[in-house]
Amino acid sequence: MTTRTEALIIGAGLSGIGQAVAFARSGIDFVVLEKAPDLGGTWRSNTYPGAACDVEAHLYSYSHTKNPYWRSTYAGQEEILGYLRGVARRHGLLPRIRFDTRVVSARWDEATAEWTVETADGDTYVSRFLVLGVGGLHVPRFPEVPGxxxxxxxxxxxxxxxxxxxxxxxxxxxxxxxxxxxxxxxxxxxxxxxxxxxxxxxxWVLPKADTAIPAWRQRLFARLPAVHSWHRLGIYLRREKRGFGFHTxxxxxxxxxxxxxxxxxxxxxxxxxxxxxxxxxxxxxxxxxxxxxxxxxxxxxxxxxxxxxxxxxxxxxxxxxxxxxxxxxxxxxATGFDLTGSFDRIEIAGIGGRLLKEAWRGGTHGYQGLAVPDFPNLFLLLGPNGFAPYTSVVPNLEAQARYVVQAVRTTRSAGARALTVRRDATDRFLAETRARFARTVWAPGNCRNWYQNTSPAGTVLWPDSILRYRLRLRTLRKGDYEFLPARGSVLAGRPDRERQVPRRTSVPAE
Known part of the structure; x- marks a missing residue:
């Protein structure tokens, strides 16, 4: 069976649900593929005793679907999973999610400018845009110990x-x-x-000041959403202030x-x-x-x-x-996770059949933590260089989801069938990231950690403030992308019918 859609999301965890909401609110047709029988990702898989988030619950939730009824400062696994299920129901996402659907491959078709995604049960999905919300905290890593x-x-x-x-x-x-x-x-x-x-x-283990949130405060947040928003903003700003010591x-x-x-x-x-x-x-x-x-x-x-x-x-x-x-x-x-394992388990092939794992042979990296050269219309949520460890990932995720919506709309308005990030723009971003990373507390001169890698950026992190990252994603820079013309269009002065495979052409920066 073949299903066609404009956008395909792989993964129904925090990232995938966030992107699905952004698509739904923007009127973009989409389908979500989830390998598990339920949504939730990390918060569905990790059910060990004491599993909880170390970011305040009011910030570890979407700004468009705030929950005034969090029971404590830091939410546990069951409460977070319940919240994500509620978000999916509230935004009508469940009919668009295909559970128990494990993706095995995704291949870019240069002739049609579409992604063809194959699943383990033999079904095929075809889409113009592909969004990977596969996460990095569910493929367990085990040490190799004799015996x-x-x-x-x-x-x-x-x-x-x-x-x-x-x-x-x-x-x-x-x-x-x-x-x-x-x-x-x-x-x-x-x-x-x-x-x-x-x-x-x-x-380093710091005290966790986890306290119950009184019922009167929950009612206050429910009746006065503006007060709730200010409370969330206060948490965000306190963490940004604290982050200055990490990244600068x-x-x-x-x-x-x-x-x-x-x-x-x-x-x-x-x-x-x-x-x-x-x-x-x-x-x-x-x-x-x-x-x-x-x-x-x-x-x-x-x-x-x-x-x-x-x-x-x-x-x-x-x-x-x-x-x-x-x-x-x-x-x-309790040995952590294989952060690239989620990507490696799916054979992702871009232009010329190049595999994503080959592109990352020297270390995972991407442009703005979202895109990779030679992989058109492909976006990675919370991908390499797209998150920071000192605060909630949700503000970053929401900025990325909006950026992906903007990319879809920009491609449409340009009369193109696809866009792919330029290699020179990616190189500039990675060089800037490496320079910023060198001044952070996470740099190799201080200790060895999983934030460091062998990529041109030297890190998997965004090594600066979340505010700066979100500002970067407010506008898609057309000059950093190349566009594939639509069939019969003349983006670069030559009609599409003159060649077997569309040639990539640049669109000047605004």
Whole structure:
């Protein structure tokens, strides 16, 4: 079966739903393909105990569909998933979403200037525009540890939680202390007979001031939307002010380091444990984590922190770097995600059959975090260089969704069938990004982190303020794109019928 539409969105998580709303409000015909049986993306997959967002709920929600009834400052997984389902219902998106539909390939047809998308069940979708909202937090990454296949107990990744296993009386090993590890550790310690935490690098963990939102404030926000909007704006501006220390003046963050170290000293009584869990790199260089009870959990007599990752896994034990064995019944991996795995699992071929994974062989990168040369009418939501880690991704996402709508309209108004970003414009953007990245706290001189990569930009981040990024996306610069003329049109002074395959032509900047 073949389905034709003007725009096709792959993924029904936070990004895909946001783009779908933007298309629906703009009158652009679209279909959403989602591999899972339900929407939600990250918030559908990650159901581990304690799963929650570390951005205030009122900012981690769309500005066009605000929720005045968030129950607490920081929302948990179930509440966020419920919110996304409500957004889809409110905007009439559900009839346009094809669930249980896994995309295996997407190929650009130069003759027709369309994308042909194939699914695992054999169906075909054809569209002029293709938007990837596949996200990066659902393809689990596992460390390669000798003997892993011999383990006789239960094991799983935090993103694939096994709720059928009762942890009571079990000896649990937790590998990794990133965001999910710090969130789940207190819950594991409460349920298990013992918890062994394998820590490769000590994280900076700041207090999470999560409080219940009183009913009177919820009613106020519901009755006075303007007050709700001002509250959301205040959160956004506070985070932008804080972000100045991350992307422009890293020296300002050093002021907070003694405060956090004192907090660690106050909560960790054992000097050796205190030294083990105190970071030895600048605050902010790696992702800053938030928890109200993580350090207190480490003080428990049935919790043991081990330096480094597992050296070997045996049938009933895990061996650490110094050769000590730790009895283990349940092994939980909190080892993060393969950020490019979502893209690699789909064979995406652009002009001349060039694969996206080949274009990214030197590191993931893109123009404005949205487009890649030689891949016409293709847009990546929250793609490389399109997000920053110090605040909510939603303001960025909304700016990107509006930009994609603008790209569709610009292509129409230009009398073109497609647009593709120019390589020279992309190179300028990447050079600017690399220069900006060098002054940030995330730069290689401070520590090693997953924000760094081998691309021309040197990073997967947008290394500046979100305000600056949003301003860049307010207007699509026609001079940064080339346009493919419509059939029978004369964009470049030659009719389309004179050639077998349309030749790319430039449209001058406005």
């Amino acid at each position: 892993a296949a011999t383990f006789r107990g239960s094991s799983w990744h935090t993103s694939c939680w096994n709720h059928d296993v009762d942890l009571a009386g079990k000896h649990v090993a937790l590998v990794g202390v990133g965001a999910s590890g710090v969130q789940v550790a207190p819950h594991l310690a409460e349920r298990a007979a013992s918890l062994t935490i394998f820590q490769r690098t000590a994280p 003046r890293p020296d300002l963050l050093r002021v907070a380091e003694p405060i956090v170290r004192r907090r660690i000293a106050e909560q960790i009584a054992d000097p050796s444990l205190r030294a083990l869990v105190t970071p030895d790199y600048p605050l902010g260089c790696k992702r800053v984590l938030f928890s109200a009870d993580y350090y207190a959990t480490l003080n428990r007599p049935d919790v043991h922190v081990v330096a480094g990752g597992p050296a070997e896994i045996r049938p009933d034990t895990i061996v650490d770097a110094v050769g000590e064995e730790h009895r283990t019944d349940v092994l939980v991996y």
